[in-house]
Amino acid sequence: MDIAEINYKYNKLMPRPLRTANLFKNVNVKIDEFFGSSPPAVFVGSKLKYPKVNVGILSPTEKVKDAWLYDAEKYWADNDYDIKDVIEFRSNLVNSKFMTGVKSSHKFLDITREIGMGIKDVDVEIKLKKKVSLEINFDRFHSPQGPRAPLLKAKIVDNVKVPKKIDKVVDDTDLKANDALLYLGKNFEEGQLVKLLSLGLLGVKASRKLVPTRWSITAVDDIIGKSIIKKIKECNFINEHRLFFGKFMGNYYLILLIPGPFSFDLFENYLPGSAWNPDWRLKTAHDYEDVFGRKGYAFNTAGGYYATRLAILEYLVGIKRQASALVLRFETPEYWASLGVWVVRNACRKILNVNYESFDDKNKALEKMKEIALNNLRIDVSNLIKDSKLIRNLNEQKRLFSYF
Secondary structure: HHHHHHHHHHHHOOOHHHHOOOOOOOOOOOOOOOEEEEOOOOEEOOOOOOOOEEEEEEEEOOOOOOOHHHHOOHHHHHHOOHHHHHHHHHHEEEEEEEEEEEOOOOOHOOOOOOOOHHHEEEOOOOEEOOOOEOOOOOOOOOOOOOOOEEEEEEOOOOOOOOOHHHHHHHOOOOOOHHHHHHOOOOOOOOOHHHHHHOOOOOOOOHHOOOOOOOHHEEEHHHHHHHHHHHHHOOOOOOOOOEEEEEEOOOOOEEEEEEOOOEEEEEEEEEEEEEOOOOOOEEEEEEEEOOOOOOEEEEEEOOOHHHHHHHHHHHHHHHOOOOOEEEEEEEOOOOOOOOOOOOHHHHHHHHHHHOOOEEEOOOHHHHHHHHHHHHHHHOOHHHHHHHHHHHHHHHHHOOOHHOOO
């Protein structure tokens, strides 16, 4: 069976928007040895019983121009790539994987770590234990994972370009991982930070270990978010209610910023036919934190919680103001394949960069919120607002003049 026939058979099973996609165009299933260009990209899987993990080097099975584009989440968002584009990119990255323990020293770890520290395409020679099997796996946390095969040999045949700041932090075995992430976060995107953390390249030497990529994504969003919260708590409140509305890749957002100390209330709504809701009923997940922050993980909305919160905090620190945030996310059937929480993070960033409506009264802003949801999504959000812990606390909160 040649690659054209595999493409044809695979596309017949895919959703209609993907049936014309050129999947696996840079994956040669006939070989078990190849010379390819890594974006650079690596992956640490979480499906094995911890502390065992699968670690992979991601690359096409041939040298391609602009390989960096295969693993460029922020660039995809900034340039309005669609779901089909992203899946095409990811379907052409072969995950050449090996199994190890999170604290073990595996013969391929040094090569994988060197690739993960790089910021430009790097050429690699790969030999696999068996030929590649074509598949695509989707996940809430990270970008889709394409074909994979067990790794037999790996060799870097190029100079890996490692920025001095990354080199410095990796060499500093006395620097805590949190401090390293905050230091690097001023100059590098989340994807780079996630690679370094997941490969066990950050932190005090005795504490360094491999961290599954999905855990690293949430950790990076959470650590950077908490550092911003400390900064904005010293800022004045915004002087108006700001209501934002917009969409990205079929994800619609209503974001209401309310004058007051930072607190965060998120409702994620999954419409029937969307990526994670095959049911005919609307499904909703909810998580919240007050001015004292969260004591535990946001299990209901998971990684989306920390990605959304980070985008809002970035906006607030950018305007040097503090506010409470009520966020309603609507995952519609337009979002027919889950691409990871980078979609959430960048959707909120894009929406917060456009014009907003301002209100001098909270109730007027909430009424407008209801109107927008009804007109654009045919959804009545009255019950969501009623269930909002943030709104309830604001309604019940006593003002100073009530004591006189």
